[in-house]
Every structure is written in C-alpha cells, then in structure tokens.
Amino acid sequence: MGSYAALEAEPSSGTLGLMSQRKTWEKLLSAERLGAGKAPGTPERTAFQQDYDRIVFTSAFRRMKDKTQVFPLSKSDYVRTRLTHSLEVSCVGRSLGAIVGREIIARHGLKNVESGDFGAIVAAACLAHDIGNPPFGHAGEDAIREWFRQSEVLNRHPLTPAQRADFERYEGNAQGFRIVTRLQNPANPGLQLTSAVLATFTKYPRPSFLDQELDGKSGKKFGFFQQDAAAFQQVARSTGLIERIPGTAWRRHPLAFLVEVADDTCYLIVDLEDAAKLGFVPYGDAECLLADLAGDKVSGGRLERLHDPKERLEYLRAKAIGHLLESSATVFLENEAAILSGQFDDELLARSPVSIPLQAVLKLAKETIYTARPALEIETAGFEVLGALLELFCNAVEAGAGHGRLTTRERMLLQLLPAQFMGHGGEPNPDPYIRLLQVADFVAGMTDSYAVDMYRKLKGYALPG
Numbered sequence: 054m055g056s057y058a059a060l061e062a063e064p065s066s067g068t069l070g071l072m073s074q075r076k077t078w079e080k081l082l083s084a085e086r087l088g089a090g091k092a093p094g095t096p097e098r099t100a101f102q103q104d105y106d107r108i109v110f111t112s113a114f115r116r117m118k119d120k121t122q123v124f125p126l127s128k129s130d131y132v133r134t135r136l137t138h139s140l141e142v143s144c145v146g147r148s149l150g151a152i153v154g155r156e157i158i159a160r161h162g163l164k165n166v167e168s169g170d171f172g173a174i175v176a177a178a179c180l181a182h183d184i185g186n187p188p189f190g191h192a193g194e195d196a197i198r199e200w201f202r203q204s205e206v207l208n209r210h211p212l213t214p215a216q217r218a219d220f221e222r223y224e225g226n227a228q229g230f231r232i233v234t235r236l237q238n239p240a241n242p243g244l245q246l247t248s249a250v251l252a253t254f255t256k257y258p259r260p261s262f263l264d265q266e267l268d269g270k271s272g273k274k275f276g277f278f279q280q281d282a283a284a285f286q287q288v289a290r291s292t293g294l295i296e297r298i299p300g301t302a303w304r305r306h307p308l309a310f311l312v313e314v315a316d317d318t319c320y321l322i323v324d325l326e327d328a329a330k331l332g333f334v335p336y337g338d339a340e341c342l343l344a345d346l347a348g349d350k351v352s353g354g355r356l357e358r359l360h361d362p363k364e365r366l367e368y369l370r371a372k373a374i375g376h377l378l379e380s381s382a383t384v385f386l387e388n389e390a391a392i393l394s395g396q397f398d399d400e401l402l403a404r405s406p407v408s409i410p411l412q413a414v415l416k417l418a419k420e421t422i423y424t425a426r427p428a429l430e431i432e433t434a435g436f437e438v439l440g441a442l443l444e445l446f447c448n449a450v451e452a453g454a455g456h457g458r459l460t461t462r463e464r465m466l467l468q469l470l471p472a473q474f475m476g477h478g479g480e481p482n483p484d485p486y487i488r489l490l491q492v493a494d495f496v497a498g499m500t501d502s503y504a505v506d507m508y509r510k511l512k513g514y515a516l517p518g
Contacts, residue, residue, distance in 0.1 A: 075161040077393060080293040081306060082166060082174070083248040087234060087287060088241065101173035104250045105143075108181045111237045111244065114139075117183065119500035121190035121432075133327060135183050138319060143180040145374060146315035150175030152382045153311060157389070171308065177246070178253040178312045185229025187497035188504040189435030196439040197223040197493060206447050209456060210485035218262035219278045220489065226257055228497050230277045234284045236494060239473060243284075248291035252306035255285065256313055258294065259302035267297060269398030270313075271305045280490060295395040304395040307385075314381040314401050318374055321414050322346065326370050328422040329362075336362040342417065343369035345410035350376045380405035438508040439496060445511055446470060446492045450481040454488060466511075470495060 084100040085091050094100035108114055117135035133141070154171025157163065187193035201207060201220035219227070234243040234251065252258075257276040259267060266272065277285045286300060295304035322343065329339035343366065344351060350372040359365045381401040388404070391397035402411060422428075449466035452459040467481070474491040476482035482491060499507070509515040 074393060075163060077293065078157060078161055078163055079166075080291075081249065081252075081308070082170065083252075083291045083293075085248045085291045086245045087243065087248060087251060087284060087291075089245040099170060099173060100247050101170055101177055101250060104244075104246045105173060105177040105180060107244045107246065108177060108184070108233070111184075111232075113184050113232050113237055113498065114181070116498065116500050117186075119502050120183075120186060120188060121193070121501055133323060135186060138323070139180055139183050141323060142182060142315045142319045143176045145318055145378065146179035146312060147172040147176035149311050149315055149378050149382060150308065152378065153308075153385055156382075156386050160389075174247075174249050174253050175308050175311045175315070177250045178308070179315050181229060181233055181254055182256075182312060182316055183225070183229070185227065185232055185497070186225040187228070188439065188499050188501045189432050191225075192432035192435050193439060193497070194223055194225050196436040197443065197497065199436065200440045200443045204444070204447070206451065206489065209451070212486055213279075215260060215262035215279050216486045218260075219486075220493070222261045222275065223493065224257075224261065224275050225497075226255070226274055226276050227261070227278050227281070228494075230255060230285065231281050231494070232498075234281060236473070236498075248288045249306075249308075251285075251288045252292045252294060253308040253312060255288070256305065256309050258285065258289065258305060259297070263298065263302065267302060270400055271309075271398055272297075272302075278490065280487065297395075305398070307389075307392045310385060310392065310401050311381070314377070317400070317402055318377045318381075321411065321418065322370055322373050322377075324418060324422055325414055326366050328418075328425070329366060331425075333425045334417065334421055336366065338417070340365055340369060342410065342414050343373045345413065346376060346407060347372035348376050348407070377402065377405075377407055377411075380407050435501075435504075438504050441508055441512065442496050442499075442504065443492065446495065447489060450475075450488050450492055453481040454483065454485070 084094060086100070094103065114136070117139060118137075120135040149172075151168045151172035154166075154168035157171070158166060158168060187197060189196065198221060201223065207217055207220060230251070233246055233254070237244050255276040257271055257274040259272060259275050260277060260279065260282060261275040282301075288294075289296075289303050292306060294306060297303055325334065325339050325342060328334040329336050340362075344356075347369055351369065356365060356368060359368055384401045384404045385392070388397050402408060445466055448457075449463040450470070451457060452463045453467050467475075470492075472479055474495040476488070482488040496504070506515075
C-alpha cells in the first residue's frame with residue numbers, strides 16, 4: 054500500500070519528511086483541469102474560485118431548488134431544499150478548509166498557496182456534493198436501484214458484473230461525478246473542473262463492483278460509474294491519490310474528509326432546526342440538543358436575552374456549527390500524518406468530543422425527523438413515479454434498439470427523450486450499458502415536481518395545459 058507521505062525516504066531529523074509532505078500537498082492541490090490542462094487563474098479569481106462559479110451557473114445546480122432535502126415538496130417557504138442545503142454546506146466547508154489550510158501552510162512552508170485556496174477547493178466540492186441526487190432524496194436512489202434489480206432489462210444483455218452493479222447499486226455520488234465531468238457541457242466534455250476539486254468531491258473513490266469489499270468509511274459506497282472510470286483515473290494521477298487497488302480504487306483526497314464534515318454538520322443540525330419549525334420536534338428538545346453541541350460556545354448571556362423560540366434556535370445553531378468546525382479541524386490536524394499515509398479512514402466528527410451529543414441528534418433524527426409521515430408518504434410515492442418512468446423509457450429505448458417491436462407509444466416516448474440522452478442520429482445508443490445509463494441520467498436529473506408532472510401526463514392522470 055502506498056502513502057502520500059512516502060514520496061521520499063525520511064531521515065530521523067524529519068527535515069526531508071517535511072519536504073516530502075510539502076510536495077505531497079502541492080500535488081494534492083493540483084489546478085490541472087480535467088481534459089483542459091493547467092488552469093490559468095489569477096490572484097483575483099483563482100482556478101478553484103472559477104470552479105465554484107462554473108458549478109453555480111449549471112442547470113443541474115439550479116434544479117436542486119426543487120429536489121428533496123428531508124421534507125419533500127414542502128409547502129413551507131422556510132424548509133430547505135437541496136439547493137439551499139448545498140449553499141450552506143459550501144459556506145461551512147469554506148470556513149473549515151481555510152482553518153485547516155492556514156495550519157497546513159504554516160507546518161509545511163507551502164509557497165504560492167493561501168488558506169483561502171483550501172477553503173475554495175472545499176467550498177466548490179461542497180457546492181456540488183448533492184448535484185447528482187435524483188428526485189425524492191435518498192429514497193430516489195433506492196427506487197432506481199430497486200427497479201433495476203427487479204426488472205428483466207439487465208438480463209437481456211451480456212453486461213459485465215461491474216456494469217450491472219452500476220445500476221443495481223445506483224449511487225447519487227457517482228451520478229454527481231458524471232454530471233460535472235460529462236453531462237454538463239457534453240461538448241467539452243463536462244465543466245473541466247480542477248483535479249483538486251474533483252478529487253475532494255469524490256468521497257468514495259472506488260467503482261461499484263470489486264472482487265472484495267473495502268474497509269473504512271470511503272469504501273462503503275462508490276464514486277464513479279464504469280463509463281467514467283478513466284476520468285477519475287486521470288484525476289487520481291493528477292493529485293497523486295494513494296492506490297488501494299492499482300488503477301481501480303484509491304484512498305480519499307485528504308480534503309474530502311472536510312467535505313464530509315460540512316455535509317454532516319449541516320444536515321444534522323439544520324434538519325433538526327427545520328423539524329422544530331415544522332412542529333415534528335418540540336422546540337425545547339431541539340434547543341437542548343443544540344446547546345449540548347454548542348458546548349462552551351454559548352456564553353455572555355446572549356441566549357437569555359432571546360425569547361423567541363426561532364431566534365433561540367438560530368443562535369444555538371450558529372454556535373453549534375462553530376463548535377463542530379473547531380472540533381473537526383483539531384481532529385484533522387492531529388491525524389494529518391495518518392491521513393496522508395492512508396491509515397485514517399474514519400469520520401472526523403466520530404473522533405471528536407462532540408461525537409456523543411451528535412449521536413443524540415442522529416438518534417432523534419432517525420426516530421422522528423426522517424420518519425415523519427409527510428416525508429414517508431411522498432418518498433413512498435417516489436418509488437411509483439421513478440419506477441414507472443424508468444419502465445416506460447427503458448422499454449422504449451430497448452424497442453428502438455431492435456429488442457422488440459416498436460409501438461406507436463414507444464415511438465412517441467423516444468421523441469420525448471432529449472437528444473443528449475440518445476445515441477448518434479437521435480437513435481438509442483447501440484451499447485446496452487450506455488443506452489440504459491442514459492435513461493437513468495434523464496430520470497435522475499429531473500426535479501421532484503417535473504418527475505411527478507411527467508408521470509401524471511404519461512399515465513394519463515393529467516393532460517398538458
């Protein structure tokens with residue numbers, strides 16, 4: 054097994070070791086753009102800041118405004134969507150990256166790099182972290198997996214075990230990598246983000262199928278589909294990621310641990326705040342849990358001067374987030390050597406003093422928030438919606454590719470499928486793996502409302518106009 058820190062032998066004095074780690078970090082911060090060479094950038098607008106802007110202006114990012122966070126299709130104008138969640142995560146990630154970056158630069162004497170560069174890399178990766186999520190949240194991922202497992206469509210073709218696993222273990226993280234490297238601006242292809250941002254974005258740097266499963270947090274899911282494996286290999290080479298299985302699976306980019314912290318911090322703390330404001334959790338319970346997370350950050354009597362329950366929650370939420378950032382930054386810096394050697398593969402928050410109060414929040418979330426009746430009702434309906442859409446369009450492209458007689462309705466469905474999800478000449482792709490993957494791209498890219506609307510129209514429950 055390789056290690057980030059093993060680029061050079063380290064003498065007992067540690068001098069060369071520091072030099073090795075400096076070179077390692079310089080490679081990890083690669084500004085080389087996937088498919089476009091080194092990013093130019095300027096001091097006023099670095100390559101990593103450009104990445105952030107490129108993500109903001111994509112249609113995939115905008116569509117997250119109507120994608121489930123916790124409470125699907127909520128009528129409340131307060132509750133967060135995937136879009137607002139991603140913006141909040143990026144803010145937290147920027148702060149956390151800058152805190153860690155300042156110390157890393159001081160430790161290793163990094164030249165021509167600022168703490169803000171660390172923050173910009175983490176912020177851009179955080180901004181895109183949910184961009185591949187299908188409609189109806191994680192229930193949407195389950196719906197896509199279940200449909201492919203139960204359908205006979207995969208059995209019609211001699212797919213490899215790895216190709217089958219892409220569908221049967223369908224993963225929004227892999228879809229996100231696919232969106233930013235291929236589907237957005239397909240002529241480029243993709244957004245041509247920097248390798249540092251793409252590697253930081255990929256929390257699970259492995260494919261869907263391996264001969265034996267990997268241990269550690271980063272091995273529990275997968276981060277890219279078979280069609281996109283070569284793109285990730287290029288990202289891994291550019292940033293010098295450690296190989297776990299040569300050319301197939303890697304250790305995480307160190308900054309990916311910070312993306313995980315930012316995401317976990319926001320979804321746990323913010324989901325608790327949302328649930329209280331919607332009445333699923335008593336304000337008093339939410340306040341106690343947030344106060345435990347905030348710890349000694351709550352001081353000066355400010356909380357006692359606040360009487361509105363919403364204002365009290367907002368104050369405690371801010372303090373809790375600040376405490377979690379400091380705790381996770383400390384854990385990262387204390388374990389930097391283990392992270393660089395690939396020996397650390399755990400959640401930073403799980404190693405921090407806040408892990409116990411966090412477990413209390415997670416327990417409440419599982420028992421109360423994520424099982425709230427409105428969420429369960431609409432997520433369950435999502436299985437019907439996504440399953441029906443996959444059935445209709447997969448059958449249409451299969452018939453269009455010569456696997457069955459093409460009916461008039463299937464011909465119409467093919468006309469409804471956008472050209473970017475078809476093969477050359479507007480015909481279904483002749484490769485069955487690509488053909489089915491393109492249908493999954495189409496369905497997964499829908500917003501909650503668009504998926505429901507299309508389902509109702511194609512099923513005849515509603516007519517256009």
